[in-house]
Amino acid sequence: MKLSSTGYLIKEGFKNVWNNRMMSLASVAVLISCLIITGAASLISLNVSSLIAAVGDDNELTVYLKYELSDTDSVKIGPQLKKIDNIEQCRYYSKEEAIKQYKDTLGNVYESMQGDGNPFGNAYKIRLTDLSKYKSTVKQIKQIDGVDSVSDRSEIAGKLTKLNYFVTLVGFWVVLVLGIVTLFIISNTIKITMYSRRFEISIMKSVGATNAFVRVPFVIEAMLIGLLAGLTASGILIALYNPVKDAASGIVNLIANSTIPVEQLWLPILVSMSVIGMIIGILGGLISITKYLRKEGGEILGW
Amino acid sequence: MIHLENVSKVYPNGTEALKNISLSIQKGEFVFIVGSSGAGKSTFLKLLIHEETATFGKIQVNGHDLMKIKRRKVPYLRRTMGIVFQDFRLIDKMNVYDNVAFAMRVIGTPEKQIKKRVREVLRLVGLHGKEKRRPNELSGGEQQRVSLARALVNRPETIIADEPTGNIDPERSHEIMKMLADINNSGTTVIIVTHEHDLVEEFGGRIIRIDDGEIAEDKYISTKYHELPVSINTSNLVLDLGDDTTQQAPSADTLGKERNQ
Ligand SMILES: Nc1ncnc2c1ncn2[C@@H]1O[C@H](COP(=O)(O)OP(=O)(O)O)[C@@H](O)[C@H]1O
Ligand SMILES: [Mg+2]
Numbered sequence: 001m002k003l004s005s006t007g008y009l010i011k012e013g014f015k016n017v018w019n020n021r022m023m024s025l026a027s028v029a030v031l032i033s034c035l036i037i038t039g040a041a042s043l044i045s046l047n048v049s050s051l052i053a054a055v056g057d058d059n060e061l062t063v064y065l066k067y068e069l070s071d072t073d074s075v076k077i078g079p080q081l082k083k084i085d086n087i088e089q090c091r092y093y094s095k096e097e098a099i100k101q102y103k104d105t106l107g108n109v110y111e112s113m114q115g116d117g118n119p120f121g122n123a124y125k126i127r128l129t130d131l132s133k134y135k136s137t138v139k140q141i142k143q144i145d146g147v148d149s150v151s152d153r154s155e156i157a158g159k160l161t162k163l164n165y166f167v168t169l170v171g172f173w174v175v176l177v178l179g180i181v182t183l184f185i186i187s188n189t190i191k192i193t194m195y196s197r198r199f200e201i202s203i204m205k206s207v208g209a210t211n212a213f214v215r216v217p218f219v220i221e222a223m224l225i226g227l228l229a230g231l232t233a234s235g236i237l238i239a240l241y242n243p244v245k246d247a248a249s250g251i252v253n254l255i256a257n258s259t260i261p262v263e264q265l266w267l268p269i270l271v272s273m274s275v276i277g278m279i280i281g282i283l284g285g286l287i288s289i290t291k292y293l294r295k296e297g298g299e300i301l302g303w
Numbered sequence: 304m305i306h307l308e309n310v311s312k313v314y315p316n317g318t319e320a321l322k323n324i325s326l327s328i329q330k331g332e333f334v335f336i337v338g339s340s341g342a343g344k345s346t347f348l349k350l351l352i353h354e355e356t357a358t359f360g361k362i363q364v365n366g367h368d369l370m371k372i373k374r375r376k377v378p379y380l381r382r383t384m385g386i387v388f389q390d391f392r393l394i395d396k397m398n399v400y401d402n403v404a405f406a407m408r409v410i411g412t413p414e415k416q417i418k419k420r421v422r423e424v425l426r427l428v429g430l431h432g433k434e435k436r437r438p439n440e441l442s443g444g445e446q447q448r449v450s451l452a453r454a455l456v457n458r459p460e461t462i463i464a465d466e467p468t469g470n471i472d473p474e475r476s477h478e479i480m481k482m483l484a485d486i487n488n489s490g491t492t493v494i495i496v497t498h499e500h501d502l503v504e505e506f507g508g509r510i511i512r513i514d515d516g517e518i519a520e521d522k523y524i525s526t527k528y529h530e531l532p533v534s535i536n537t538s539n540l541v542l543d544l545g546d547d548t549t550q551q552a553p554s555a556d557t558l559g560k561e562r563n564q
Contacts, residue, residue: 004411004412004413004414005408005411007414008408008414199392199394200394200405202392203392203394203405203406204405204409205378205381206352206381206386206392207381207382207385207386207405207406207409207410207453207457208378208379208380208381208382208409208410208457209378209409209410210375210378211374211375211378213409213410213411214409296356296374296377297353297354297355297356298354298355299354300352300354302390303345303349303354303388303465
């Protein structure tokens with residue numbers, strides 16, 4: 001494609017969108033819903049991750065060792081725990097320290113629970129780097145000889161992680177299905193434009209236009225649909241971000257101070273939505289453009 | 304230069320449209336292809352622009368070997384040819400100027416060059432001043448002249464016309480044929496499929512008759528438009544036409560000049 005044609009080709013692309021405006025609008029609308037859901041899911045996930053990071057500080061787990069394990073053997077487990085990647089911090093928590101916690105509650109009985117009478121086993125207090133890998137890390141810990149059990153992580157972090165997982169999973173499937181629908185609709189939109197311009201395309205082919213050239217206005221049409229949807233979707237997401245966040249923080253009071261402020265997010269939202277929109281648009285467009293232009297011969301209609 | 308050797312075309316439905324055709328058309332020739340309906344004339348033209356591919360044989364057109372040509376080279380083959388159809392094939396929603404300019408735009412010509420060249424060819428086909436008209440505001444003859452202008456605008460080596468006068472009245476047909484003869488006089492090879500016996504007799508040149516997919520006759524008719532080349536041997540299928548034997552018009556007409564610009 002020569003530079004001299006750029007203006008002509010872009011104009012043709014805009015014309016396509018306008019001439020086929022009903023279908024263009026339908027494509028834009030479907031793509032907007034797809035992008036909003038993708039964007040909303042990502043934003044929720046981002047914020048939940050930021051919350052998890054915030055509550056992660058309270059997130060100490062206890063690794064209980066087998067009761068009969070001697071003090072010397074217990075101490076040897078420390079280095080093994082430290083070797084596990086996801087363990088950020090690891091502190092020995094002896095049974096003496098454990099029983100001391102209950103000194104006041106136990107009163108007289110406390111004395112009898114020293115030494116051999118201690119009902120506790122030795123333990124370690126640990127912190128994980130990535131809480132979402134909780135399960136696999138616990139599995140690794142339990143493989144160590146002498147480990148009895150691992151305490152549950154703090155409840156809120158657990159719930160958040162579950163929520164995050166849920167949002168990601170549901171978001172993924174919804175986006176996948178909507179994405180396919182969007183591709184289908186865009187490719188149909190482009191197919192209709194190409195069909196309505198088949199006579200012109202046929203003349204173009206007869207005077208020696210290359211496929212690359214014939215393709216461009218339709219790719220631009222698809223890209224414009226994507227861009228339009230991307231801009232609208234990001235506008236909606238940015239506008240709704242704070243109201244939704246405020247409403248959510250009314251339910252969970254934790255949220256307010258550990259969420260990401262909109263000032264930090266609007267530009268990434270705008271850019272990513274526009275880029276994703278255009279990519280989906282172009283992909284959808286290419287499906288039908290490639291199909292249309294693949295045939296060799298029989299290009300000059302009705303001759 | 305166009306060269307076919309033992310070319311056959313069998314359509315997917317089994318129709319044998321061309322049977323073992325061999326012929327050469329030299330640069331600058333003026334050729335009529337005649338024959339009854341269904342004889343294979345259009346198929347012959349389609350092979351030349353690679354709209355259809357031959358089933359067997361060898362085809363060479365303006366430096367391209369069509370049996371080996373790559374898909375992405377086909378547009379460049381087509382740029383060496385200008386095509387005129389019976390039904391004009393103009394774009395209704397474009398005016399005369401844009402219809403002609405279209406052929407240049409879609410091969411990436413800069414707008415400035417387009418402006419100059421389109422004005423030139425429109426003058427050539429006598430449509431100067433009608434640039435802003437829509438095809439439906441023109442007579443059939445005028446529409447065909449727009450179509451001719453479009454075929455000419457990219458300075459092709461060869462013009463092929465499939466029954467160009469099939470849809471226009473006799474007087475206008477003569478006008479179109481005269482233009483094609485003038486274009487030929489400027490050095491462009493012209494190949495015309497036609498039914499119109501009178502026009503063939505009047506304009507002459509090389510006449511190839513296709514009958515049921517075979518070349519039934521290949522002869523020359525000498526007329527004031529096309530004199531019989533001296534060196535020609537009409538008994539030979541492959542005619543030897545040197546560059547100097549092509550008919551140079553005695554009067555330097557407008558078409559002759561435009562070719563040299
Ligand atoms: N696309 C096609 N598929 C099958 N048969 C075809 C096709 N095009 C032409 N034919 C057949 O090939 C023969 C030659 O057709 P054509 O070249 O169009 O003839 P002409 O132009 O001389 O009238 C005819 O019998 C026609 O029916
Ligand atoms: Mg025909």
